[in-house]
Amino acid sequence: MPAPRRTRAIALLFALGTTAAAAQGQPPKANLKRPLVVASQGSFFVGGDTKPLSGPGAGGDVTVNQMYVQYQAPPDAGRFVPVVMVHGCCLSSKTWETTPDGRMGWDEYFVRLGRAVYLADQVSRGRSGFDASVINAVKAGSQPPSQLPNVLFASRQVAWTVFRFGPKYGTAFPDGQFPVEAAEELYKQMIPDLNALLPTPNPTWTNMAALAVRLKGAILMGHSESGFFPERAALVDPDGIRGMISIEQPCPADLTDSDIAALAKIPTLMVFGDHLGDVTGGPANWQASFESCQAYVKRVVAAGGDAEMMHLPALGIRGNSHMLMQDRNNLQVADLIARWIDAHVEQKTKR
């Protein structure tokens, strides 16, 4: 029988505080030295629609909007709820793999913690499908140029400040955790974002919900552009979703009470790094995003939900960028998230 909510919350805050303080000098929870033992790995697709091709010379049907998923499971992974990681704007699942300076990413680290990990490329990005026929149609003159998608790019100058490596391009925060000496390798991760091609609602939401059902329970994790996708997926179909981890995104204020009641049934963790208000100008306002998510968490808790804001500086962990899964202390942050999963998801879930 679970402890009363308030007691659990206090115990957790205490545990996190202790962990965070100690974590500065502690080795990661998982053993990084020994070879990785993989019980199973592979890839598959979720979702997808059949669409007839049109246009000159075209004939037949293509599949569009399917989501590519890559996975790796350690022995006995069935003991734990798997985690699904979804990347942000102008990025792919590479986000979670080897860091720009060559350290282990969260993909392998969570496997070493004993948990199956699923990386999903957002629909229209990476190895996932999308409908690009409008490009040929505009080229052929059968549709006007206004029908083309607005492709998103993030230049290195924009990335530097939006990802909070420092207050202006080329200047790093003195306590910054991002390995700025390897920033060139991050820029290579950035690829054109074709989400403007997608229908409404975004098929990635539907596919994430379907993946959780297929896995008979999963924790969904999103970042930045996809930060609120776990919640969006839960509003499509909550059945498979055992936990939601939202990393650094704006939270909507316009959800209905009924939406909030549905979301409050699933444990929720929001994670934000440091220097949220220390970069001015630019397309992102992380301080405002943080505050919108504080308000969201408050609303979910008021509805009886188990929702928590993990603001790393409040735990004594300084200097984390927007790309905290690639920061120098990325495994310490992973340990904090893993402990939250243990306390909030595993103890509630029967496998």
Next chain:
Amino acid sequence: MPAPRRTRAIALLFALGTTAAAAQGQPPKANLKRPLVVASQGSFFVGGDTKPLSGPGAGGDVTVNQMYVQYQAPPDAGRFVPVVMVHGCCLSSKTWETTPDGRMGWDEYFVRLGRAVYLADQVSRGRSGFDASVINAVKAGSQPPSQLPNVLFASRQVAWTVFRFGPKYGTAFPDGQFPVEAAEELYKQMIPDLNALLPTPNPTWTNMAALAVRLKGAILMGHSESGFFPERAALVDPDGIRGMISIEQPCPADLTDSDIAALAKIPTLMVFGDHLGDVTGGPANWQASFESCQAYVKRVVAAGGDAEMMHLPALGIRGNSHMLMQDRNNLQVADLIARWIDAHVEQKTKR
């Protein structure tokens, strides 16, 4: 000291013949049952150019044409030359992973054979970068629609015959090896091909050559659209390339004698499946491709090279489709290729 070429060739033919006949009822060379032990894995990028963004609201530099590479290495992989696999048209590195019907792909199988495996997404596909700014420029009216790329799609109807699942859509060859009951899962692998956005020469060629150098020696494998990319890469820079495996593609007839002399220095294997002349109409003529590669092999051998055509039906192996890395007998075909590597690359290469 290597045996005289003719003796070696005869010995190999004999070995292949024996292997092929026996392979029909033999278990795969690698142990599939035990958990996979991974000494190292991860991902990185090769190549990439910096390009200033232009257009309304754009500012700064983006990286384009970088190639995403994912790798996995078993313990003691340093004993063997690694293999780099590059996918074909309208596909991604998913080609080499879990087959449409859920069996092990060549990516894991070659790791289980003791070899490090590198999967590269072609530039402009999957997690690799590309320059999509022309789409925004046409949308904004600063470039005409004629500047848009011609995006390639393969419908399921086209894929069925081009990939030689059967003589016409929905009808399978009685001895066909492709798991047609899972064809829907193959169609999901097919994503828009934006290669028309690429500059000349194709950056994937340059990046494959650079990857081989970075790995201090590698075997390059290509398929279909990328089937001749190992050779194209070798014409850019042969230094790191220890072997070239070209699977089902047309071979060019217009190479100079100097090109052929350069290519003849690297062991070459060409692989073709069955039913090459049994599908008529459609955009591909595999019988003609096969004959062009027979002529190519002859020309390389005449120039003193070690080049070989592995036509599977000639070895008694029937029914292989264009997607032979996903066919039911995919691991038997992999074993044949692995034995070719052992005999033609490993014995010539000092690590």
